[in-house]
Amino acid sequence: MGAETGSPDASPFGAPAAWTVGLVRRTGFATRASLGRRDGRATFAVVWVAYFLAYAVELDHLGRRGAATTGTDGGRSSAVDLVVASDPLALLTRRVAPFQYEPIALVTVGPVEYLFAPVNVAIGLGLAALVGVTLAVSVVAWRGPAACRIGAGAGAAAGIPGLLSGFVCCGPTLLLVIGVQASAGLLAVMQWFLPLAVLGLVATLLWVGSRVDPAAVA
Amino acid sequence: MRFRGCVRPSHPRFGLYTVESEWYGMTHTRRAALAGVAALGAVGVAGCLGGGRDSFGGGTDTGESGADGGDGSTDTANGPPTVDAAYHVPYESDALVDESLDGGVGKDGIPSIEEPSFRPIGEVTYAEGLPVFGVVRNGAAKAYPQHVLSHHEIVNDEFDGEPVSVTYCPLTGTAQGFRRGDTTFGVSGRLVNSNLIMYDRGTESRWPQMLATGIDGPMTGATLDEFRVVWTTAEEWAARHPDSVVMTDDTGFLRRYENDPYGSYAPLGGYYARDRTMFPPLASPEEGHAKSVVIGARTDRGAVAFDKRTLLAERVLTGTVGEGGASVVAVADTGLSTGYVYRNPDDLPVAPDGEGYRVGAEGDAFAADALPLDPVLAFDAMWFAWAGFYPDTTFVGEHTGAGYGG
Numbered sequence: 148m149g150a151e152t153g154s155p156d157a158s159p160f161g162a163p164a165a166w167t168v169g170l171v172r173r174t175g176f177a178t179r180a181s182l183g184r185r186d187g188r189a190t191f192a193v194v195w196v197a198y199f200l201a202y203a204v205e206l207d208h209l210g211r212r213g214a215a216t217t218g219t220d221g222g223r224s225s226a227v228d229l230v231v232a233s234d235p236l237a238l239l240t241r242r243v244a245p246f247q248y249e250p251i252a253l254v255t256v257g258p259v260e261y262l263f264a265p266v267n268v269a270i271g272l273g274l275a276a277l278v279g280v281t282l283a284v285s286v287v288a289w290r291g292p293a294a295c296r297i298g299a300g301a302g303a304a305a306g307i308p309g310l311l312s313g314f315v316c317c318g319p320t321l322l323l324v325i326g327v328q329a330s331a332g333l334l335a336v337m338q339w340f341l342p343l344a345v346l347g348l349v350a351t352l353l354w355v356g357s358r359v360d361p362a363a364v365a
Numbered sequence: 366m367r368f369r370g371c372v373r374p375s376h377p378r379f380g381l382y383t384v385e386s387e388w389y390g391m392t393h394t395r396r397a398a399l400a401g402v403a404a405l406g407a408v409g410v411a412g413c414l415g416g417g418r419d420s421f422g423g424g425t426d427t428g429e430s431g432a433d434g435g436d437g438s439t440d441t442a443n444g445p446p447t448v449d450a451a452y453h454v455p456y457e458s459d460a461l462v463d464e465s466l467d468g469g470v471g472k473d474g475i476p477s478i479e480e481p482s483f484r485p486i487g488e489v490t491y492a493e494g495l496p497v498f499g500v501v502r503n504g505a506a507k508a509y510p511q512h513v514l515s516h517h518e519i520v521n522d523e524f525d526g527e528p529v530s531v532t533y534c535p536l537t538g539t540a541q542g543f544r545r546g547d548t549t550f551g552v553s554g555r556l557v558n559s560n561l562i563m564y565d566r567g568t569e570s571r572w573p574q575m576l577a578t579g580i581d582g583p584m585t586g587a588t589l590d591e592f593r594v595v596w597t598t599a600e601e602w603a604a605r606h607p608d609s610v611v612m613t614d615d616t617g618f619l620r621r622y623e624n625d626p627y628g629s630y631a632p633l634g635g636y637y638a639r640d641r642t643m644f645p646p647l648a649s650p651e652e653g654h655a656k657s658v659v660i661g662a663r664t665d666r667g668a669v670a671f672d673k674r675t676l677l678a679e680r681v682l683t684g685t686v687g688e689g690g691a692s693v694v695a696v697a698d699t700g701l702s703t704g705y706v707y708r709n710p711d712d713l714p715v716a717p718d719g720e721g722y723r724v725g726a727e728g729d730a731f732a733a734d735a736l737p738l739d740p741v742l743a744f745d746a747m748w749f750a751w752a753g754f755y756p757d758t759t760f761v762g763e764h765t766g767a768g769y770g771g
Contacts, residue, residue, distance in 0.1 A: 213623030214492050215512040232619055244470045250619045260621050334467050 174356025178280055181287040190286045195272075195279035202271040206247065208262040212255065228255040239265060245338045246270060270341075277348040284355045440583035443567030446544045447587040451578070452663050453687075455757055456647070458580040461573065465557040466644055472564070475552040476618055477519035477530075483507065483610035491599040494631035496769060497611065498540040499595040499602045499701070503527055506609035508602045513612060514540075515627065516620040518561055520612065521549040531594060534561035534574050535627045536636070536643060537750035538658060538769070541574055544590040558647040558753040575746065575754055596745040596769060597701040598631075605700055630769055638767045646753035653764035655749035660695060661758070662686070662706040662743040668755035669706070671695040672762030673745060673769070676704045680717045683709070684761035686741075693741060695761070696722050698733035702769075703745070707738035745769065 181187035203209035232238050235251035243249055250262035456464075486508055491497075496511035503525035514520065514533040521530050530550045533540045536559040543550070548567030555562045561574045570582030577589040595602075602609060614622040628635020636643065640655050659670035667687025676682050680697045694709040700720070709715070713725050721730035724737055731737060751758060 207621065207624065207626060210621065210624060213512075213621070213625070215495055215510070215623040215625075230619065233617065238618070241476075242471065243474050253619045253621070260624075262619060262621060334469050337469065 170353055170357055174353050177284055177288075177356040178352075181284045182280070184287055186290060187283040187287045191279040191283040194282045195275045198275040198278045199271045202274060203261065203267075206264075206267060206271075208250065208264060208267065210260060212258050212260045226257055229253070230255075246341045274345070274348070277345070277352065281348060281352045281355060284352070288355065288358065441568055441570075441587070443548060444546070444570060444584050444587070445548055445550070445565050445567065446546045446590045447584070448590045449588075451586075451588045451665050452576065453665055453667050453755070454576055454578050455755060458585050461557050461576075461580045462571075464647060465555045465562060465571075468554050468556045470552075471554045473551050474554050475516070475518050477521055477549065477551050478517045478612075478616045478618075479521050479549065480617060481520050481522050481612050482615045484613055486599070486603045486609045486611040487607060489599070489611055489613075492631055493598075493600070495599045496596060496630050497599045497602050498531060498533060499597055499606065499609070500524070500529075500531060500542055500592070501606070502529070502542075502592065506602075506606040508599065508606075508609055508611040509533070509540075510599070510612060510614075511540075511630065512625055513614050513616065513622050515625045516622060517616060517618075518552050519550050519563065521545065529592070530563075532561065532563060532574050534559075535625070536560070537575060538637070538656070538747040539575055539744060539750065540594040540596050541577065541744055542592040542594045543577065544592070556644055559642055559644045559750055560754070573754075575750065591742055593742060594744065595701055595703050597703055601701050633768050640767070642749055646749050648753050648756040650748060650752035650760075653748045653752075653760075654767050655747065656767035657748045657765050658745050658769050659748050659751050659760070659762075660704040660706065660743050661746045661751045661755075662693065662695075662741040663755065664691070664741060666690055668751070668758040669693055670746075670748070670751050670755075670758050670760050671704060671706070672748075672760070672765055673704065674765040675762030677702060679762075681715050681722070682761045683712075683715075684759050687757060687759055690759070694738070695743075696733045696736065704743065705734050705736070706741045706743040707736050708741060709738055713738070 182191060200209065230253045232251045238249040238251050241249040246267075248264050248266035250264040252263040254261045254263060491510070497508040498511065498514065499506065499508050505524050507522070507524070509520060509531050511533065514531075515535045518534060519530055519532045521528070523529065528545045528547065528549075530543045530545045531540070532543065532550065536556070539560070545565070546567075548565045550563045550565055550572075553562045553564040553571055555571070557573050557580075558575075560576075562580075563572045563574055564570065564582075565572065565584070568583045570579045570584035570587075572579055572584075572589060577591050579585045579587045599611070614620075625635070628637040630637055637656055642655060658673040660673050660676060661668065661670045663669075664686050667690050669684050669686045669690075671682050671684065676695055677697045677699060680699070682695045683692065684695070685692055692709045692712050693706055694715050695704050695706045696715060697704045715722055715724050715736070717723075718730035721732050722736060723730050748764075
C-alpha cells in the first residue's frame with residue numbers, strides 16, 4: 148500500500164513529473180479507498196444523485212409543470228407521458244448555448260416534467276461524479292481522525308467549486324435570479340464557467356487526495 | 366400625475382448623452398454618440414409624416430426584396446422586403462452594433478419555428494389572462510401564444526401564401542410582424558437595449574426587432590415591411606375571432622413550454638414585474654416603472670408613447686410625435702385590451718361612441734382599428750425599452766405599474 152502512496156513530501160519544484168504522478172496515484176488510491184468504505188459510498192451516491200438533479204433543475208430541464216394551459220393543448224393531460232422529438236438524431240448534438248444541448252424527449256410524471264438531453268445528461272453525470280468523489284474523500288477523511296489532515300471546514304469547502312459549477316448552465320437566466328445586470332465581460336466569463344469548474348473540481352480532488360493518508364483510510 | 370414630454374427633454378440631439386443603470390448598487394455611466402436624426406433615419410425618408418406606410422403595417426413596398434437596402438449591391442437581393450419610409454432611429458448604426466451584447470446563447474441557440482402547426486382556438490383552453498399575439502392578414506386570423514414564443518422568439522409563417530415572420534422579444538415585451546419574402550429570420554443571439562437582434566438568412570444582415578431597421582450587414586439602413594401584431598389575451602382573441610387558429614407547442618423542438626424562463630404574465634411575476642433590467646438600457650427614463658407598458662408608435666420624424674393602462678381607462682389620448690411634432694390620437698380597443706394610433710393633423714375631435722369612436726362633430730362611429738384617419742403602426746413595449754431606443758420620445762398618460770396593461 149505504501150508503494151501506491153508515493154512520496155508525500157516530494158516537491159513539485161524538484162521533480163515535477165514524479166511529483167505529479169505521485170499526486171495522481173495518491174489521489175486515485177485515496178478515492179478507491181474512500182469508495183471502499185460504506186460512508187464514502189453513501190456520500191458519493193447521495194451527492195451524485197442530488198447534484199445531477201440540481202444540475203437538471205438549473206438547466207430548466209427538470210421542474211414542476213407550469214399552468215399556461217389547462218390540459219387541453221398538446222394532449223399531455225395524462226399522469227405519465229412521453230414525447231419524443233420527431234427527428235431526435237438531428238437534434239441530439241444541436242448546441243443551444245455553451246455546454247447546453249437540445250432535448251430529444253420530454254417526460255411528464257404527474258406535475259413534474261423532465262427534458263432529456265443526452266449530451267447534458269453525460270455532462271451532468273460527469274460533473275456529479277467529480278463532486279461526489281471529492282465530497283466522499285472529504286467526508287471519509289473528516290470521519291477518520293487518524294487519516295485526516297484536513298478539517299471539516301476544508302472538507303466542506305472542497306465541494307464549493309462543484310456546487311458553483313452547476314450554475315454555469317444558466318447563463319443570463321442566473322443573473323435574473325440573483326438580480327445582477329449583465330455586461331459583455333460578465334457574459335464572456337460565464338461562457339467559461341463549466342471548463343473552469345471542471346478544472347477547479349479536479350484540482351480540489353487532487354488537493355483533498357494529497358492530504359489523506361490512504362493507509363489510514365483503508 | 367399626467368405627464369407629457371420627452372424622456373430627457375434636455376438631452377442634446379447632437380452630442381453625448383449619459384446612460385445610467387444599476388450595477389451592484391452603483392450608478393454606471395456610459396457615453397455614446399448620438400447623431401440626432403441619424404444617418405439611419407435618413408435612408409429612404411419619404412419626406413413627410415404621411416409618406417410610406419398606408420395602413421397598420423402595409424408599407425409602400427419597394428417592389429423587390431431588399432431593393433432599397435444598404436449599399437444597393439446584389440447581396441441584398443436575397444434579403445427581406447423593405448419599404449421606402451424609414452423609421453426615426455436616433456442612433457448611428459455603428460453605435461448600436463457597439464452597444465449590442467452577446468445574449469449568451471449564440472446564433473440560432475434560440476431556434477426560430479419554421480413549420481408552425483395550428484389548431485382551432487376553440488379547441489384550446491388557456492389559463493385566464495394568458496397573452497397571445499394576434500394577427501389578421503389576408504383573411505386569416507391566427508394567435509401565437511406568448512408562452513410558446515418566449516422559447517423561440519420568431520415564427521416563420523405564411524398567411525395565404527404570403528411569407529411573414531411573427532416575432533417576440535420577452536425582454537422588451539414587444540411583438541411585431543414582418544414580411545420576409547423568400548428568406549427567413551433567425552435569432553442572432555445578440556441583444557441591443559435588451560431587444561432581440563434578428564438576422565435574415567438571405568443576407569445575414571442584423572435587424573433589431575423594435576427598430577425594424579438594418580444595423581449591420583448588406584442591408585444596413587434598410588427598413589423592414591412591418592405589420593401590426595395585437596398583444597391580447599387568448600379569451601379576448603377567441604371572443605373577437607372565434608374562427609381563428611392558434612399555434613400549438615408542436616414546434617419541432619421540445620421545451621417546457623408552460624414554464625416561461627423569464628417570469629409570468631398571468632399572474633404577473635419574475636422579470637416582467639421587476640423595476641430593473643437584465644441588460645443595460647441605451648438610455649433610462651427619468652420616471653415610470655421600467656416594465657410598465659406603452660403603445661409606442663414611430664414615424665420618420667420621431668416617436669410617441671401612450672401609457673397602455675391609461676389609454677384603456679380613458680379610451681382616447683392625444684399627443685404629438687416628438688416635441689412640437691405632428692398631432693396623433695390613440696384610441697383603445699377595450700375588447701382586445703389594445704390601442705391604435707392615427708395621425709390627426711387637423712386635430713379633429715375623436716370621442717367614444719358606444720364600442721366605437723366618432724371622428725369630427727358628426728358622422729358614424731368607427732371601430733378602433735378603422736378610424737377614417739391615417740394610421741401609424743404601433744405596438745406594445747416595455748417603457749424602459751421604448752425610452753431606451755427613443756430617448757426623444759413624447760410620453761402621453763400617467764406612468765403606471767408593470768404588466769401588459771390589460
